[in-house]
Amino acid sequence: MRNRSKLLDDARKPIPMKPAEPMHEDSEYVHHGTCSIFIFTEPLAGWRHVSVRPRRTKMVWVEQVRKLLDVHYPSTPKIRLVIGKLNTDSIASLYEAFESETALRLDKRLEIIHYTPKHGSIPLQ
Incomplete structure (x- = not known):
């Protein structure tokens, strides 16, 4: 999963709470650009991994997927991904980035990729 986030700061320091x-x-803020946040989570196991990158590219996405499969879950035969429907997030990106043997090995370990709807959340099944 990935989220494109704005890097914001307060234009003025907030005034702290006082009794009552x-x-x-x-509401004014200073804009410091954007970043891409990759979040991998296994809620029932209480596990998550967060990685922040300055940009969203195919190469960054495939490296995150490779790390998920080879580093975090090396012995898990199948991983299910739920991702946004972005132009960088596809199996084809694996074959563009890696040698065909590596791409095929990673591809075989990925279960069907479920894309999140453009507006709304994914229904639980």
């Missing part, structure tokens, strides 16, 4: 008064924050 909430904290006061200005």
Whole structure:
């Protein structure tokens, strides 16, 4: 899973809470660019791995998938991915990035990739 996030900062320091008064924050912010956040999670095992990268590219995506399969789950025969429907997130990217033997080995360990809907969340089955 990946999320493109804005890197924001407060334009002015918030005024802390006082008794019977909430904290006061200005809605103005300073924009420091964007980044891509890759999150791999196995909720029932209580496991997650987060990786932040400055850009979203095919090479970054395939390296994250390779690391998931070869480093975090080396003995798991099949991994199911739920991902956004982005132009970088495809099995074809594996074959563009790696030698055919490596791409095929990784491809065989990936179960059907489930794409998240453009608007909304994935229904639980």
